Amino acid sequence: MNLETRLVATIDLKTLDVTIHSRVKFKCVENCGKCCRELEIPLRDEDIERIEELGYNAWEFVDYEKLFYRGDKFLGYGLKKRPFDDSCVFLDPETKRCRIYKHRPLACRLYPFVFIKKGDKMEVHIKLDSLCPGIDHPEGEPVTAEFILREYGEVIEEYHTKTTKESGTLAERK
Template sequence: MMERELVAIIHLNPLNLEVVWKDFKFKCVENCAKCCRELDIPLREGDIERIKALGYEEDYFVDFTKMFYRGSRFLGYSLKKRPFDGTCVFLDENGKCKIYEHRPIACKLYPFILVKHGNFLEVYVKKDPLCPGINHPEGRPIDWSFVREYFGEVLQAYEVGMPEGIEVDRRVR
């Protein structure tokens, strides 16, 4: 398992953000797409349904030969890679995601991992040398705006309202 570091804790009730790694910054580097080329992306059932609603057939984007498990519990299948270059089937020739607004939640969260423990979510960052956005000099610190943008969909799934003036953006990033 890849090493990870705790960045923040989101307390769900009452809603509070505790930043643990004070000088952490992140910026998703435009046209990088290393995660689209190098990683196997797990698909949740909701991801599959959302992409199918765009008109894509499951056989086009689901790799039924790669499965993700947590212990003995089946979590889902992998997003398919193109056989000729090993990149995500939704990455276009310009390095842009064709389904960006509807991409799987694992894509929206990378390089972060959210772990729920009762009444709080721990926010970790994978110490992945693949990602140039981790502690990028032009990166953003973790604050409520960052949380809304990157983790809003997950918080909405837990029916967590955001602080006054911060609305959950379902588009995420």
């Protein structure tokens, strides 16, 4: 399923300067859980390791029959859904809250945003997904440079480190 996206910002991965391209507000609506019920979530190896460190066995949460690809490149397996309500296995059915929120997979942490690395730049897009009531929510926070760096700083720092190492390595060769 390809959803339309809107370019929100570009991040320079060398300097961490953020350029905002379009105005959008976002608020994760408490106890909504729609993304936990409706979306198929890919798991990276790092996601699986982090969840296993919490004491879960991979067979409890990895759906080895769901495969995610980008072109012909295998990205990972899917996150399991419960058979009785088709929700993520980590969504508490009573509170509608994630049981592993601080350790949730990258795809969950980013949604409804999509990060696309292009050279030394990272584009931040938002999925124009009617499923998510938090996109342009009246009480939403404007997506600013501060918002992006605060909410996604860990992800950006990972790419920043890789980019500066790569450029440092290239500079040392000259």
